[in-house]
Amino acid sequence: MNAITPQALAAICAGDRHAIARTISTVENGDPGADAIARAIAPHLGRAHVIGITGAPGAGKSTLINALLGEFLGRGQRVAVVAVDPSSPITGGAVLGDRVRMGEHGAHDRVFIRSVSARGHPGGLSRATASIVDVLDAARFDTVIVETVGAGQSEVAITGLADTRIVVCPPGLGDDVQAIKAGILEIADIHVVSKCDRSDANRTITDLKTMLAMGISVSIKNNDGKPLWQVPVVGTSAETGEGIRELVATMDRHRDAHRTTELGPARLRRIAEYRTFKTAEDLLRSRFFASTSERVAAMVERISRRELDPFAASDELMSNVAL
Amino acid sequence: MNAITPQALAAICAGDRHAIARTISTVENGDPGADAIARAIAPHLGRAHVIGITGAPGAGKSTLINALLGEFLGRGQRVAVVAVDPSSPITGGAVLGDRVRMGEHGAHDRVFIRSVSARGHPGGLSRATASIVDVLDAARFDTVIVETVGAGQSEVAITGLADTRIVVCPPGLGDDVQAIKAGILEIADIHVVSKCDRSDANRTITDLKTMLAMGISVSIKNNDGKPLWQVPVVGTSAETGEGIRELVATMDRHRDAHRTTELGPARLRRIAEYRTFKTAEDLLRSRFFASTSERVAAMVERISRRELDPFAASDELMSNVAL
Numbered sequence: 027m028n029a030i031t032p033q034a035l036a037a038i039c040a041g042d043r044h045a046i047a048r049t050i051s052t053v054e055n056g057d058p059g060a061d062a063i064a065r066a067i068a069p070h071l072g073r074a075h076v077i078g079i080t081g082a083p084g085a086g087k088s089t090l091i092n093a094l095l096g097e098f099l100g101r102g103q104r105v106a107v108v109a110v111d112p113s114s115p116i117t118g119g120a121v122l123g124d125r126v127r128m129g130e131h132g133a134h135d136r137v138f139i140r141s142v143s144a145r146g147h148p149g150g151l152s153r154a155t156a157s158i159v160d161v162l163d164a165a166r167f168d169t170v171i172v173e174t175v176g177a178g179q180s181e182v183a184i185t186g187l188a189d190t191r192i193v194v195c196p197p198g199l200g201d202d203v204q205a206i207k208a209g210i211l212e213i214a215d216i217h218v219v220s221k222c223d224r225s226d227a228n229r230t231i232t233d234l235k236t237m238l239a240m241g242i243s244v245s246i247k248n249n250d251g252k253p254l255w256q257v258p259v260v261g262t263s264a265e266t267g268e269g270i271r272e273l274v275a276t277m278d279r280h281r282d283a284h285r286t287t288e289l290g291p292a293r294l295r296r297i298a299e300y301r302t303f304k305t306a307e308d309l310l311r312s313r314f315f316a317s318t319s320e321r322v323a324a325m326v327e328r329i330s331r332r333e334l335d336p337f338a339a340s341d342e343l344m345s346n347v348a349l
Numbered sequence: 350m351n352a353i354t355p356q357a358l359a360a361i362c363a364g365d366r367h368a369i370a371r372t373i374s375t376v377e378n379g380d381p382g383a384d385a386i387a388r389a390i391a392p393h394l395g396r397a398h399v400i401g402i403t404g405a406p407g408a409g410k411s412t413l414i415n416a417l418l419g420e421f422l423g424r425g426q427r428v429a430v431v432a433v434d435p436s437s438p439i440t441g442g443a444v445l446g447d448r449v450r451m452g453e454h455g456a457h458d459r460v461f462i463r464s465v466s467a468r469g470h471p472g473g474l475s476r477a478t479a480s481i482v483d484v485l486d487a488a489r490f491d492t493v494i495v496e497t498v499g500a501g502q503s504e505v506a507i508t509g510l511a512d513t514r515i516v517v518c519p520p521g522l523g524d525d526v527q528a529i530k531a532g533i534l535e536i537a538d539i540h541v542v543s544k545c546d547r548s549d550a551n552r553t554i555t556d557l558k559t560m561l562a563m564g565i566s567v568s569i570k571n572n573d574g575k576p577l578w579q580v581p582v583v584g585t586s587a588e589t590g591e592g593i594r595e596l597v598a599t600m601d602r603h604r605d606a607h608r609t610t611e612l613g614p615a616r617l618r619r620i621a622e623y624r625t626f627k628t629a630e631d632l633l634r635s636r637f638f639a640s641t642s643e644r645v646a647a648m649v650e651r652i653s654r655r656e657l658d659p660f661a662a663s664d665e666l667m668s669n670v671a672l
Binding site for chain 1: 407620
């Protein structure tokens with residue numbers, strides 16, 4: 027029962043929602059059959075435009091995504107959203123139903139929404155997310171949006187699997203020096219300033235443009251030393267609809283630049299490296315924790331009595347590791 | 350030259366700023382002598398109240414910390430701030446001077462401020478941060494504030510080394526379902542709603558209290574099943590000064606609960622586990638990357654040509670690892 031049937035593969039590629047949902051569950055949980063699915067869908071990959079959207083809680087990602095869904099649906103597209111929550115160790119999953127959360131378009135028959143939380147992925151969250159994106163790609167969704175919650179290192183890292191990486195920030199951040207330090211400026215292909223109906227939005231847009239002009243973003247240059255992609259800043263308002271069309275046009279422009287310039291191969295290498303390293307890193311960490319947790323428990327008692335130094339304890343744990 | 354002299358140790362314990370700064374540089378960089386320092390200061394640890402403050406960029410952490418500095422200074426305390434930025438791989442360090450950033454109290458002679466960014470720590474950021482906190486503890490600062498930028502998994506994790514963990518969020522987040530999913534609700538000992546002069550602050554405070562009452566926070570219970578610490582929500586305004594005194598009183602109350610209840614030993618075990626595991630994890634990751642980066646570079650070319658599957662590639666990398 028470990029092989030995927032030709033019928034099941036055909037159902038996925040034809041966009042059968044139930045087949046897609048079942049297949050995602052299999053790859054997400056690393057169930058028997060997951061490898062067979064990966065092999066079967068491999069020839070069908072590379073068609074979807076994968077868009078990563080990240081930003082701090084409260085930045086307005088969900089409302090932005092709902093507005094984007096409206097725009098993509100209006101073009102006749104099929105769109106999938108993968109909502110990734112790497113942070114929550116306890117609450118897990120979606121607190122409200124995904125469809126409710128995504129607003130009016132969540133229940134549309136050309137929209138598919140899936141949540142992934144930190145728990146229950148034997149091969150790690152990054153691999154699970156990448157596998158889900160692949161199933162949706164094979165299922166011929168035109169656009170796959172990967173949304174991550176939180177603006178930290180691991181959240182931003184997940185956008186590494188996207189073709190186009192969007193960082194959303196609300197007005198008022200631009201004048202905060204911490205915005206520069208959040209480590210999310212550097213990875214964006216497109217910056218979005220949300221809630222741009224607010225009076226302080228223009229200031230934030232200007233500040234972001236200034237920082238980008240200071241050369242903070244990483245760019246791939248052509249032979250003349252000119253960047254192949256100038257990172258744009260787009261103001262959007264889910265309230266008024268302002269900027270949504272411009273944002274979609276900017277995403278298209280970014281995708282076209284991949285087709286026609288050195289950006290394309292560079293993106294493929296970046297995604298390949300991300301997938302390889304992140305998957306290995308997740309496996310490494312979970313195996314290490316599994317193999318040491320009993321010894322750590324014993325060490326912790328001694329450390330908390332100050333009989334053992336925690337740094338010496340970690341060196342001792344590492345002494346058994348051969349890399 | 351690897352041993353710390355009795356004079357140098359005495360200078361640190363006497364609060365000599367230059368000696369402290371030099372010692373921090375040694376332990377932060379893992380220079381020769383770092384281990385000797387760790388051994389020398391070990392008997393002098395456990396006195397400072399270590400406070401971890403985290404929250405999304407723009408939450409108002411810096412202004413809150415400046416207000417707290419004013420309050421602590423008014424009590425005659427010596428206070429240190431360690432500003433940790435785990436995210437930024439490129440900009441690194443402080444963009445503005447630390448003292449400028451911390452506002453009016455940054456230059457006070459009983460205040461000591463130090464930034465730590467993601468780069469240049471051979472033993473990893475967590476170990477470097479923990480070592481710096483230890484030096485400041487030995488240097489007899491009454492309170493050591495560890496501030497982290499960003500509201501992601503790794504940022505929140507750093508508060509694991511603190512006695513009292515504070516999560517700051519601005520008004521308007523409470524009604525956002527993502528706030529629940531950010532994984533930061535669960536770890537707070539105290540919640541702060543900043544900018545509580547704003548009209549939507551009360552709503553956020555109420556929402557947070559409701560979520561906490563729903564049992565989302567992790568609590569240690571006494572024999573009767575009653576939690577030993579009810580996580581409070583404190584509204585503060587750096588503008589009006591509202592709530593700052595209440596927040597400091599709440600921190601004191603949390604610290605006292607450690608002295609008199611089972612919370613104390615539980616906290617010591619939590620910190621010991623954090624220090625051991627995080628240090629080992631950082632070492633593990635950096636050794637793994639160093640030992641595999643050449644092979645990954647070769648793999649990436651083949652993956653981007655779709656000749657190799659990234660998951661198979663990561664399995665191959667892992668096949669050489671013995672844990």
